[in-house]
Amino acid sequence: MDESNHWYGHSRILGTYCGLPDDTPRRIQGFVQHGWNYLHGFPPNDHWCSPGYPRFIWSDVLRRRGWSMGRRGHYLIGAPWIYLLDMEPDLGRIPEAERRGTIWYPFHGWEKGAVDGDHFRLAAEIREVETGPVTVCLYWLEFGDPDIRRAYESAGFRVVCHGDRGSRWDGRGRDFLRRQLTELRRHRRVASNRLGSALFYGASVGCDVAVYGDPMQFEGERPEYGGTARRMRLWPELHGVRVDPGLAAEAARRELGFDHQATPEELLRMFGWKRVRCA
Amino acid sequence: MRVNETPGNVRMIGGEMLLWSDADAATDWRGVGLELAGRLLPASGRVLLAGPHAAGLVAAVADRAGHAAVLVRSHPDACALAGRHPSLTVHCGRLRALTEEEPYDLVLALDGLGRTHSAEEPAPSWQESFEALARLVPPGGRLVLAVPNDLGVDRFVEARPPDRQGADGDWEPRGFDPTHPCGPAALDAALAAAGLVTEGRYAAYPGRDAPRALLASELLAQELPEALTVPLAARGGDTMLVADPLRLTRLAFRHGLGEHLAPLWVAVATRPAAGLPAEPLAGLLPAGLVEVGRVVHEVTATTTRRLPDGSPRPIPRGRVLEEVLVEACAREDVRSIRHLLARLADWVEDGGDAPADNLVWDGERFAAVTPLPAPTGPVAARVVLCRILWRFAVRLLAAGHHHPWPWPQAADELALTLCGMAGRPCGEDDLDQARKLDAELGEPAGPATAPAYRDLLAAHDRLSDRLTATLARVARLETKLSYRERELVRARAKLRRTQRKAAALRSSLGHRLSRRLARPRKAARRMLRLLSG
Numbered sequence: 001m002d003e004s005n006h007w008y009g010h011s012r013i014l015g016t017y018c019g020l021p022d023d024t025p026r027r028i029q030g031f032v033q034h035g036w037n038y039l040h041g042f043p044p045n046d047h048w049c050s051p052g053y054p055r056f057i058w059s060d061v062l063r064r065r066g067w068s069m070g071r072r073g074h075y076l077i078g079a080p081w082i083y084l085l086d087m088e089p090d091l092g093r094i095p096e097a098e099r100r101g102t103i104w105y106p107f108h109g110w111e112k113g114a115v116d117g118d119h120f121r122l123a124a125e126i127r128e129v130e131t132g133p134v135t136v137c138l139y140w141l142e143f144g145d146p147d148i149r150r151a152y153e154s155a156g157f158r159v160v161c162h163g164d165r166g167s168r169w170d171g172r173g174r175d176f177l178r179r180q181l182t183e184l185r186r187h188r189r190v191a192s193n194r195l196g197s198a199l200f201y202g203a204s205v206g207c208d209v210a211v212y213g214d215p216m217q218f219e220g221e222r223p224e225y226g227g228t229a230r231r232m233r234l235w236p237e238l239h240g241v242r243v244d245p246g247l248a249a250e251a252a253r254r255e256l257g258f259d260h261q262a263t264p265e266e267l268l269r270m271f272g273w274k275r276v277r278c279a
Numbered sequence: 280m281r282v283n284e285t286p287g288n289v290r291m292i293g294g295e296m297l298l299w300s301d302a303d304a305a306t307d308w309r310g311v312g313l314e315l316a317g318r319l320l321p322a323s324g325r326v327l328l329a330g331p332h333a334a335g336l337v338a339a340v341a342d343r344a345g346h347a348a349v350l351v352r353s354h355p356d357a358c359a360l361a362g363r364h365p366s367l368t369v370h371c372g373r374l375r376a377l378t379e380e381e382p383y384d385l386v387l388a389l390d391g392l393g394r395t396h397s398a399e400e401p402a403p404s405w406q407e408s409f410e411a412l413a414r415l416v417p418p419g420g421r422l423v424l425a426v427p428n429d430l431g432v433d434r435f436v437e438a439r440p441p442d443r444q445g446a447d448g449d450w451e452p453r454g455f456d457p458t459h460p461c462g463p464a465a466l467d468a469a470l471a472a473a474g475l476v477t478e479g480r481y482a483a484y485p486g487r488d489a490p491r492a493l494l495a496s497e498l499l500a501q502e503l504p505e506a507l508t509v510p511l512a513a514r515g516g517d518t519m520l521v522a523d524p525l526r527l528t529r530l531a532f533r534h535g536l537g538e539h540l541a542p543l544w545v546a547v548a549t550r551p552a553a554g555l556p557a558e559p560l561a562g563l564l565p566a567g568l569v570e571v572g573r574v575v576h577e578v579t580a581t582t583t584r585r586l587p588d589g590s591p592r593p594i595p596r597g598r599v600l601e602e603v604l605v606e607a608c609a610r611e612d613v614r615s616i617r618h619l620l621a622r623l624a625d626w627v628e629d630g631g632d633a634p635a636d637n638l639v640w641d642g643e644r645f646a647a648v649t650p651l652p653a654p655t656g657p658v659a660a661r662v663v664l665c666r667i668l669w670r671f672a673v674r675l676l677a678a679g680h681h682h683p684w685p686w687p688q689a690a691d692e693l694a695l696t697l698c699g700m701a702g703r704p705c706g707e708d709d710l711d712q713a714r715k716l717d718a719e720l721g722e723p724a725g726p727a728t729a730p731a732y733r734d735l736l737a738a739h740d741r742l743s744d745r746l747t748a749t750l751a752r753v754a755r756l757e758t759k760l761s762y763r764e765r766e767l768v769r770a771r772a773k774l775r776r777t778q779r780k781a782a783a784l785r786s787s788l789g790h791r792l793s794r795r796l797a798r799p800r801k802a803a804r805r806m807l808r809l810l811s812g
Contacts, residue, residue, distance in 0.1 A: 064398040067450035069298050226297045
């Protein structure tokens, strides 16, 4: 249906959950929300989500907001991440006492828009706040930029990348979320300069959460989101150097839609992977 | 739309909706809403308008209250209001996030509670929203709350009730909230449970979207004259109707259900202050307010008084003329119609003017329910009568009532017939003038533009009758045609047979011989004719 259904290995994870082989993922009849978002689960210019096909979204607030903005056909299944956790309860798990340091996700741009901000200043701020070892995880585009890497490496941080987000036809994004899960389960804290999927993923596997530092500007950021001020108003409890882990876990639970996990049979039917033979 | 462009008097309390506006959806209160709010506004003190309100109401409150605040969920609405009224405090967000340190002397929620939550939260029940609202009313403070009635008479007439439309505002489906008050008693109980004492309860008519009349429950307990209840019927507007709202509303009142079937209730309640006597309200709250055009009238069961400074005049009694006529039509009682129309013509010639749906007849005389504005120029009594009857004809046919005149008669034709029955024959010219006059007076002739579901059913029945008849005719013609075709075939076969026989005869020996023999005789006869010349 759309390329974004296959990013980060989402379609493969959902396929495996439904008992299908993950070599070539099947086409999903609908649109799977591919990242955490505080609009309606999709970007403001979502004209590519053809009406009539379901929008598989993560949480109920997105449905309500989407409805108020004229979108229909939402179907709540929660994030692909929760299906991964369901299938990989122990992947990368180490004893709780051995989890160390912070994994830091600077807000990233994407293939069609870069982020504007001072990475050296951010690295200095991270150094000031974090006491343990720091791993900085960059998006593949920024990982490929030696200047940005140097900003973090020179501060003594380990710099990693979970890889390209992949597509339906190549297996590059296949293990993206598995790599991320392994990293998150090794660290005690997850932090970023903006709320995002990674933070909620981290909170859902027991990491402490922190949001601080220059949120940076995104080229052509859409006003529909309401900017940083709105994020601060919506989730004041998740911003800061120290965040209540209970509140963070609760927010992650809500935002990733843990209560909305569907059964394999339901997904098979909803994705159009199991045809009803009508006489 | 950036948040940093928000005016200074907007307070973001959380749960605001960025891409949303309630400005066009808010209950369209005009004269009566303003009048009621105006009577309750404290001379000085804090007033909150909770939820979206009509622009006129916000402006009036902002002008007259010592400190005025509004609560709206839409960010664009909040910015617009704040820009328009710099003295106003605008809380932008959801009701339950409004936790003020200082409560309000008067809280007005005249749009109800349905637009006080936001898409950012799981939709609260009516009870939860109400509790949040009641918390803003301190001891000695007052609350005016509108509550839409799920069983309102407007619900009966709408073919497409809004709660089944699934509009953008209905991310939470409507009509499934068990805490929503079912009836005036339940509303009183909810107020009492929150520690509020009901001082007055009103039924708002004709519809929840644009109330134009408020009638106190004490008033509704009495038998009200039809001249008072007629204007309370919802006009169709551009909505699709199931039934004639006029008739249904009149029935509701006649059955004493005016309060139970009101589209909207408005409650005025106070939280009693310990030790402090409540500010006396007696005499301040009207028994009823009715808006006609831009003028608000204060009404009782028998009198009406034009506000602000009119003197009371009695309300005429009697039945609405249109209904009397419709009944006579249903009975095919042409004699009564003739008689009544003649009396109407006399009344019009004495200077009376009001359409049949705005006129009461007590058996002896006519009285206009709401006096009409005078037409701009002098109009002949004949034309006035013609207009009244044309309008009645349009409404009668549009509503699909039974009548004694043969069916495919258009309104124009019927109007001229009615004029004739009144003994005042009119021509096409009079009718043209009458139609012009009707357009000038502005009130559309009736549900002609938006047919009621019943009318559609009637039209459907008529069409299916015609279709049955037409099909029967086609079948009959078909039978005839095949019979004729068979006949034709048979005739042609006969003809061919005869021709063949004739040819055979011509070529026979006897025939040829007789022709030869006849030739000299023929020639002789021709010669004789020439000679006798």
